[in-house]
Amino acid sequence: MSAVTKEDVARLHAYLVVPVAVSEALCSGAPLEGEAQYGLHVALSEIDPDSALLAIALSAYRIAQDFTGQIPVASALKMEADKIIQDYAPDWLAHYHDHPVMGDDLYDLLCHVPEDLESLADLLESLQASIRDTLDPAHTLCAVLAIQARAHMEIADYVINELENDNLGLDEDRDTFNAPTLFAQEEPGSNIILFPVHRRR
Numbered sequence: 001m002s003a004v005t006k007e008d009v010a011r012l013h014a015y016l017v018v019p020v021a022v023s024e025a026l027c028s029g030a031p032l033e034g035e036a037q038y039g040l041h042v043a044l045s046e047i048d049p050d051s052a053l054l055a056i057a058l059s060a061y062r063i064a065q066d067f068t069g070q071i072p073v074a075s076a077l078k079m080e081a082d083k084i085i086q087d088y089a090p091d092w093l094a095h096y097h098d099h100p101v102m103g104d105d106l107y108d109l110l111c112h113v114p115e116d117l118e119s120l121a122d123l124l125e126s127l128q129a130s131i132r133d134t135l136d137p138a139h140t141l142c143a144v145l146a147i148q149a150r151a152h153m154e155i156a157d158y159v160i161n162e163l164e165n166d167n168l169g170l171d172e173d174r175d176t177f178n179a180p181t182l183f184a185q186e187e188p189g190s191n192i193i194l195f196p197v198h199r200r201r
């Protein structure tokens with residue numbers, strides 16, 4: 001896997017938008033108003049779990065930069081965010097314009113996303129608890145990002161469980177019916193995933 005370059009990071013910021021908004025909020029230093037918080041929640045909730053993971057990791061990395069050396073957990077957050085960016089960004093950028101991913105490809109894409117989102121959420125919450133100034137925009141940003149990380153963790157977990165159940169059902173069908181019977185009795189929409197995930201949005 002190739003290392004993520006500065007150009008790659010710039011492209012990720014342009015596509016995902018949220019990291020740019022987070023950086024601007026930190027630079028302003030002003031308390032994050034309710035409208036701005038709502039906007040971040042909406043922006044993150046409208047993208048897919050793998051995209052949200054990258055957006056949150058990029059944002060968390062930027063926040064951690066301001067507190068590394070002051071708060072120990074900031075260093076851990078920075079390292080974890082960087083690892084996630086390195087792990088996911090090359091493939092994300094390579095398939096940005098692809099069609100929605102389904103089946104085994106979707107499972108492979110999401111299989112580690114929930115645990116990575118949970119790790120980010122835990123570290124963000126720890127950093128928030130360590131920031132004494134509750135009016136610091138970083139304090140509020142950590143809360144928003146952690147909430148969204150856990151929400152997307154639940155979505156990714158749900159999709160993974162549905163895929164596993166779907167595959168289990170197909171295996172049982174293969175044991176019970178011969179192929180012609182199985183395909184003849186298949187009902188339209190029987191394998192719909194309630195939360196379809198696009199490779200990129």
